[in-house]
Amino acid sequence: GEDVEQSLFLSVREGDSSVINCTYTDSSSTYLYWYKQEPGAGLQLLTYIFSNMDMKQDQRLTVLLNKKDKHLSLRIADTQTGDSAIYFCAERSGGSYIPTFGRGTSLIVHP
Amino acid sequence: KAGVTQTPRYLIKTRGQQVTLSCSPISGHRSVSWYQQTPGQGLQFLFEYFSETQRNKGNFPGRFSGRQFSNSRSEMNVSTLELGDSALYLCASSPSLGADEKLFFGSGTQLSVL
Numbered sequence: 001g002e003d004v005e006q007s008l009f010l011s012v013r014e015g016d017s018s019v020i021n022c023t024y025t026d027s028s029s030t031y032l033y034w035y036k037q038e039p040g041a042g043l044q045l046l047t048y049i050f051s052n053m054d055m056k057q058d059q060r061l062t063v064l065l066n067k068k069d070k071h072l073s074l075r076i077a078d079t080q081t082g083d084s085a086i087y088f089c090a091e092r093s094g095g096s097y098i099p100t101f102g103r104g105t106s107l108i109v110h111p
Numbered sequence: 112k113a114g115v116t117q118t119p120r121y122l123i124k125t126r127g128q129q130v131t132l133s134c135s136p137i138s139g140h141r142s143v144s145w146y147q148q149t150p151g152q153g154l155q156f157l158f159e160y161f162s163e164t165q166r167n168k169g170n171f172p173g174r175f176s177g178r179q180f181s182n183s184r185s186e187m188n189v190s191t192l193e194l195g196d197s198a199l200y201l202c203a204s205s206p207s208l209g210a211d212e213k214l215f216f217g218s219g220t221q222l223s224v225l
Contacts, residue, residue: 033213042115042201042216043154088154097208098167099145103153 005100012109018076020105022089025070029091029100032065033099034074036088046074046087076107084109113138115217117202123223129190132220136183142166143185145177145216148199149207157200160185161208190220197224 004024012018024032030051035043049056049063049072056063062075072091076083086104116135124130136143145157156169160179177187183204189196199219205212 035216042117042218043203043214044216045213048213067190095214097142097213098156098159098169101146101154 001097004089004091004100004102006087006105008103009106009108012079012107014079014081014109014111016079018074018079018109019075020074020087020106020107022072022074023070024072024089024091024100026091026093026100027070028093029070031092031099032063032072033088033090033092034061034063034072035088035090035101037088037104039085043088047101072090077110079107081109081111083107115202115204115215117200117217117220119220120218121221121223122190123225125225126194127194128192129188130192130222131186131188132200132202132222134185134187134202134204136185136202137215140204140206140215141183142205142208142212143179143183144203144205145185145187146201146202146203147171148219149197154201157187159208166208192224192225193220197222 033048034046037043060077064073088104089102090099092099118133142161144159147155159167163179174190175186179185201219203216
Protein backbone atom coordinates (compact mmCIF):
# COMPACT_ATOMS: atom_id res chain seq x y z
CA GLY A 1 0.00 0.00 0.00
CA GLU A 2 0.91 3.64 -0.01
CA ASP A 3 3.48 4.76 2.51
CA VAL A 4 4.60 7.90 4.30
CA GLU A 5 8.05 7.98 5.88
CA GLN A 6 9.49 10.31 8.47
CA SER A 7 12.56 10.26 10.64
CA LEU A 8 11.71 9.48 14.25
CA PHE A 9 13.59 12.18 16.14
CA LEU A 10 14.91 15.69 15.69
CA SER A 11 16.74 17.69 18.32
CA VAL A 12 17.31 21.44 17.96
CA ARG A 13 18.42 24.32 20.07
CA GLU A 14 15.91 26.97 21.08
CA GLY A 15 15.96 29.84 18.59
CA ASP A 16 17.26 27.72 15.71
CA SER A 17 15.19 26.59 12.74
CA SER A 18 13.79 23.07 12.65
CA VAL A 19 13.24 21.17 9.43
CA ILE A 20 11.12 18.03 9.54
CA ASN A 21 11.14 15.91 6.41
CA CYS A 22 8.65 13.48 4.96
CA THR A 23 8.55 11.30 1.86
CA TYR A 24 5.51 9.63 0.37
CA THR A 25 4.89 7.14 -2.37
CA ASP A 26 1.42 7.94 -3.71
CA SER A 27 1.93 9.92 -6.89
CA SER A 28 -1.76 10.83 -6.92
CA SER A 29 -1.55 12.62 -3.57
CA THR A 30 -3.55 15.81 -3.75
CA TYR A 31 -3.42 17.10 -0.19
CA LEU A 32 -0.49 16.93 2.20
CA TYR A 33 -0.79 17.83 5.84
CA TRP A 34 1.27 18.51 8.91
CA TYR A 35 -0.23 17.71 12.28
CA LYS A 36 1.19 18.39 15.74
CA GLN A 37 0.59 16.19 18.77
CA GLU A 38 1.48 17.46 22.21
CA PRO A 39 1.77 15.05 25.15
CA GLY A 40 -1.58 13.69 26.23
CA ALA A 41 -3.44 15.33 23.37
CA GLY A 42 -4.85 14.48 20.00
CA LEU A 43 -3.53 15.68 16.67
CA GLN A 44 -3.87 19.33 15.77
CA LEU A 45 -3.78 20.39 12.13
CA LEU A 46 -0.90 22.83 11.68
CA THR A 47 -0.97 23.46 7.98
CA TYR A 48 -1.63 21.78 4.66
CA ILE A 49 -0.63 22.19 1.05
CA PHE A 50 -2.35 21.29 -2.15
CA SER A 51 -0.27 19.30 -4.62
CA ASN A 52 -0.21 22.07 -7.23
CA MET A 53 1.69 24.32 -4.83
CA ASP A 54 5.43 24.35 -4.17
CA MET A 55 5.47 26.34 -0.98
CA LYS A 56 3.19 27.68 1.68
CA GLN A 57 4.13 30.02 4.49
CA ASP A 58 2.15 30.65 7.64
CA GLN A 59 3.89 32.79 10.24
CA ARG A 60 6.81 30.71 11.56
CA LEU A 61 5.87 27.69 9.46
CA THR A 62 7.04 27.07 5.91
CA VAL A 63 5.96 24.01 3.96
CA LEU A 64 7.94 22.98 0.90
CA LEU A 65 6.69 20.39 -1.56
CA ASN A 66 8.84 18.68 -4.17
CA LYS A 67 6.28 16.70 -6.09
CA LYS A 68 8.83 15.16 -8.44
CA ASP A 69 10.73 13.62 -5.52
CA LYS A 70 7.56 13.14 -3.43
CA HIS A 71 9.21 15.05 -0.60
CA LEU A 72 7.51 17.33 1.88
CA SER A 73 9.17 19.41 4.56
CA LEU A 74 8.07 21.58 7.44
CA ARG A 75 10.35 24.37 8.56
CA ILE A 76 9.74 26.01 11.92
CA ALA A 77 11.59 29.28 12.31
CA ASP A 78 12.83 30.46 15.71
CA THR A 79 11.93 27.16 17.37
CA GLN A 80 10.65 27.48 20.92
CA THR A 81 10.36 24.97 23.77
CA GLY A 82 6.60 25.03 23.22
CA ASP A 83 7.21 23.54 19.78
CA SER A 84 8.39 20.31 21.39
CA ALA A 85 5.89 17.72 20.19
CA ILE A 86 5.40 14.92 17.68
CA TYR A 87 4.84 16.11 14.13
CA PHE A 88 2.93 13.94 11.70
CA CYS A 89 3.02 14.16 7.97
CA ALA A 90 -0.08 12.88 6.16
CA GLU A 91 -1.18 12.61 2.56
CA ARG A 92 -4.55 12.20 0.97
CA SER A 93 -5.21 11.32 -2.64
CA GLY A 94 -8.16 12.59 -4.60
CA GLY A 95 -9.63 9.11 -4.80
CA SER A 96 -9.64 8.45 -1.08
CA TYR A 97 -11.11 10.20 1.90
CA ILE A 98 -8.69 8.44 4.21
CA PRO A 99 -5.34 10.11 4.89
CA THR A 100 -2.22 8.05 5.34
CA PHE A 101 -0.06 9.17 8.24
CA GLY A 102 3.63 8.87 8.82
CA ARG A 103 4.81 7.53 12.17
CA GLY A 104 5.64 11.00 13.43
CA THR A 105 8.83 12.91 14.20
CA SER A 106 9.52 13.76 17.83
CA LEU A 107 10.90 17.29 17.95
CA ILE A 108 12.94 18.02 21.05
CA VAL A 109 13.84 21.64 21.69
CA HIS A 110 16.59 22.24 24.24
CA PRO A 111 17.85 25.51 25.69
CA LYS B 112 -17.58 25.70 19.26
CA ALA B 113 -16.69 22.74 21.42
CA GLY B 114 -14.05 20.43 19.99
CA VAL B 115 -14.19 16.70 19.51
CA THR B 116 -14.94 15.04 22.82
CA GLN B 117 -13.86 11.51 23.63
CA THR B 118 -14.85 9.56 26.73
CA PRO B 119 -13.53 8.07 28.82
CA ARG B 120 -10.05 9.56 28.87
CA TYR B 121 -8.45 6.45 30.36
CA LEU B 122 -9.54 2.83 30.58
CA ILE B 123 -7.97 -0.22 32.14
CA LYS B 124 -9.34 -3.60 31.15
CA THR B 125 -8.23 -7.20 31.33
CA ARG B 126 -7.81 -9.66 28.50
CA GLY B 127 -11.06 -11.12 27.24
CA GLN B 128 -13.21 -8.21 28.32
CA GLN B 129 -14.92 -5.84 25.94
CA VAL B 130 -14.85 -2.06 25.84
CA THR B 131 -16.92 0.76 24.34
CA LEU B 132 -15.42 4.14 23.53
CA SER B 133 -17.44 7.23 22.76
CA CYS B 134 -16.85 10.20 20.49
CA SER B 135 -18.88 13.39 20.12
CA PRO B 136 -17.88 15.30 16.98
CA ILE B 137 -17.79 19.03 16.53
CA SER B 138 -21.31 20.38 16.16
CA GLY B 139 -22.34 20.21 12.52
CA HIS B 140 -19.73 17.63 11.57
CA ARG B 141 -21.22 14.53 10.04
CA SER B 142 -18.15 12.41 9.41
CA VAL B 143 -16.35 10.56 12.21
CA SER B 144 -13.18 8.50 11.84
CA TRP B 145 -11.38 6.32 14.35
CA TYR B 146 -7.66 5.67 14.57
CA GLN B 147 -5.49 3.46 16.74
CA GLN B 148 -2.18 4.98 17.78
CA THR B 149 0.67 2.86 19.12
CA PRO B 150 4.38 3.63 19.42
CA GLY B 151 5.30 0.82 17.07
CA GLN B 152 2.67 1.24 14.35
CA GLY B 153 1.88 4.94 14.44
CA LEU B 154 -1.66 5.90 13.42
CA GLN B 155 -3.69 3.11 11.93
CA PHE B 156 -7.09 3.82 10.40
CA LEU B 157 -9.94 1.81 11.91
CA PHE B 158 -13.14 3.02 10.24
CA GLU B 159 -15.06 6.03 9.06
CA TYR B 160 -18.75 6.81 9.45
CA PHE B 161 -20.93 9.28 7.65
CA SER B 162 -24.68 9.64 8.07
CA GLU B 163 -24.82 6.55 10.28
CA THR B 164 -23.18 4.40 7.60
CA GLN B 165 -19.71 2.90 7.68
CA ARG B 166 -18.03 4.28 4.56
CA ASN B 167 -14.51 2.92 4.95
CA LYS B 168 -12.86 0.27 7.04
CA GLY B 169 -9.21 -0.34 7.86
CA ASN B 170 -7.42 -3.62 8.18
CA PHE B 171 -8.50 -4.65 11.67
CA PRO B 172 -10.14 -7.88 12.84
CA GLY B 173 -13.88 -8.16 13.33
CA ARG B 174 -13.43 -7.69 17.10
CA PHE B 175 -13.30 -3.99 16.29
CA SER B 176 -16.64 -2.51 15.41
CA GLY B 177 -18.34 0.83 15.50
CA ARG B 178 -21.50 2.71 14.85
CA GLN B 179 -22.75 6.22 14.39
CA PHE B 180 -25.97 7.67 15.71
CA SER B 181 -28.37 10.12 14.10
CA ASN B 182 -26.79 13.00 16.04
CA SER B 183 -23.39 12.02 14.51
CA ARG B 184 -22.02 10.77 17.82
CA SER B 185 -20.04 7.59 17.37
CA GLU B 186 -19.01 4.63 19.44
CA MET B 187 -16.44 1.97 18.83
CA ASN B 188 -16.40 -1.40 20.49
CA VAL B 189 -13.60 -3.86 20.96
CA SER B 190 -14.57 -7.34 22.07
CA THR B 191 -12.38 -10.09 23.52
CA LEU B 192 -9.59 -7.68 24.34
CA GLU B 193 -5.98 -8.71 23.73
CA LEU B 194 -2.81 -7.25 25.20
CA GLY B 195 -1.95 -5.83 21.79
CA ASP B 196 -5.09 -3.70 21.82
CA SER B 197 -3.44 -1.39 24.35
CA ALA B 198 -3.25 1.92 22.52
CA LEU B 199 -4.47 5.46 22.27
CA TYR B 200 -7.73 5.50 20.32
CA LEU B 201 -8.32 8.74 18.51
CA CYS B 202 -11.52 10.01 17.02
CA ALA B 203 -11.58 12.68 14.33
CA SER B 204 -14.47 14.56 12.81
CA SER B 205 -14.93 16.56 9.65
CA PRO B 206 -17.89 18.42 8.19
CA SER B 207 -18.40 15.97 5.36
CA LEU B 208 -16.63 13.42 3.22
CA GLY B 209 -14.13 14.61 0.69
CA ALA B 210 -10.42 14.69 0.08
CA ASP B 211 -10.30 18.40 0.89
CA GLU B 212 -11.94 18.00 4.29
CA LYS B 213 -9.72 18.62 7.28
CA LEU B 214 -9.77 16.31 10.26
CA PHE B 215 -10.25 17.61 13.79
CA PHE B 216 -9.04 15.19 16.46
CA GLY B 217 -10.12 14.55 20.00
CA SER B 218 -7.63 13.96 22.81
CA GLY B 219 -8.17 10.24 22.65
CA THR B 220 -8.96 7.38 24.98
CA GLN B 221 -5.92 5.63 26.41
CA LEU B 222 -6.78 1.95 26.70
CA SER B 223 -4.57 -0.37 28.74
CA VAL B 224 -5.23 -4.09 28.57
CA LEU B 225 -3.72 -6.13 31.41
